[in-house]
Amino acid sequence: MKFSILLKKELKEMLSPTTIITMLLMIIVLILAGKAMSKAVGEIQEDAKTITICDQDQTDFTKAMIDAIDKDENTEVKRVEIKSDDYSKELDDVDCKNVIIIPKGFTEQVAQHKTATVKFAQKMTSIATFSNVNQGSKNALTALEKGIKYTIYAQSNLDQATRDQLEQPIELEEYTVVSDKQDQIASSTVASLMSSQSMFIPIVMFLLIMYTSQMIMNAISTEKLDKTLETLLSSPVSRLSVISAKMISAAIVAALQAAAYMYGMNKMMDGITGGAASDQNVDALKKLGLSLSAGDYVLVGIQMFLTILIVLSISIVLGALAKDAKSAQTLQMPIMMLAMVPYFVTMFIDVKTASPIIKYVTMIIPFTHSFIANQNVMFGDYTTYFIGLAYQFVLLCVCMFLALRIFMSDRIFTLTLGGGKKKSGGLFAKKKPSYDEED
Secondary structure, three states, rough: OOOOHHHHHHHHHHOHHHHHHHHHHHHHHHHHHHHHHHHHHHHHHHHOOOOEEOOOOOOHHHHHHHHHHOOOOOOEEOOOOOOOOHHHHHHHHOOOOOOEOOOOOHHHHHHOOOOOEEEEEEOOOOOOOOOOOOOOOHHHHHHHHHHHHHHHHHHHOOOOOHHHHOOOEEOOOOOOOOOOOEEOOOOHHHHHOOOOHHHHHHHHHHHHHHHHHHHHHHHHHHHOOEEEEHHHHOOOOOOHHHHHHHHHHHHHHHHHHHHHHHHHHHHHHHHHOOOOHHHHHHHHHHHOOOOOHHHHHHHHHHHHHHHHHHHHHHHHHHHHHHOOHHHHHOOOOHHHHHHHHHHHHHHHOOOHHHHHHHHHHHHHHOHHHHHHHHHHOOOHHHHHHHHHHHHHHHHHHHHHHHHHHHOOHHHHHHHOOOOOOOOOOOOOOOOOOOOHHHO
């Protein structure tokens, strides 16, 4: 038998229409997700061009410095007034995410050839990577240094003291604001310290989705094809007990596997970082409320549990559609795509502040709400949390209703993707002789 014939046979079996359609859909979804993230990054970079400044010194020198910054074609200066040190309230009043504050005495420090202190307050609403990518403090420092150097060059003779001053003209005093709390710490430092939570919980959620769907689909499809499911359901045991046992056991095993993976990853990251976080930074996170309490973990766990139940109910329906073991693996692709899109999108951008198309399309996927549950709880956005929880509960009722209708009826034995029975024969089927050949 020729190798080419065997190769064609295997390709024909593996590249079924369902497999090809699923692959095309995956490509389309990933391309759209990439464009969405590219658009979000473009919006962030565009916002980074605007620098919000509050001049509390109000001298000719500071006015000239701000005018010099404003002359830059790539920078737009927005002047605001900050009246107090309550930066959470002040940022809300001026409707800005960050602000540079030039304090009183700034010009006097410059005149004495000292490193002048400038305050920078930034509101943090997410731990997603691209939500902090502009690092407003870095842009602010660069712009101010450029402005102060230009002004000093224009107004002063470059004696030795002035040249020494130009090496480090400004010292930035950074404040991070989270909800109604604030502390003197850079937002980039906070984002770095929070990277473990932003990484581990989505990974655990993704693993839970994949493990539970794979186990329940394999269980349903394999038992259905081996006729063991028919024997089990005809025994004196309620079908509700059978489906409940399968769902609960799959959820327990998936949770154990995900917990083991999370524990190993956590130890690995501790080994890499070497416990780099100082006690001061840990205290700052507590002051900002960026640490989950026992009650917060319960809220995140509830949303994860609802997600697992949704995955299990969908997997029962997809497992019942499988014609064979290969089609069962292919039918897992829709769940994988629905998990991959929110996994990557929420990791890189803040969905809640994204453009309406990205926001609502991503929020329609029920898994998204579990990926951002920890952020909603940490940043005090309980409105988004409970709306997502209610949406997941309604969707769970619909999915469970469909799964139970299928499982409690004889459709569990007859339902297949595309309908009908698998055609007999194939490439190596023996050709039935015609009447002419018999004669």
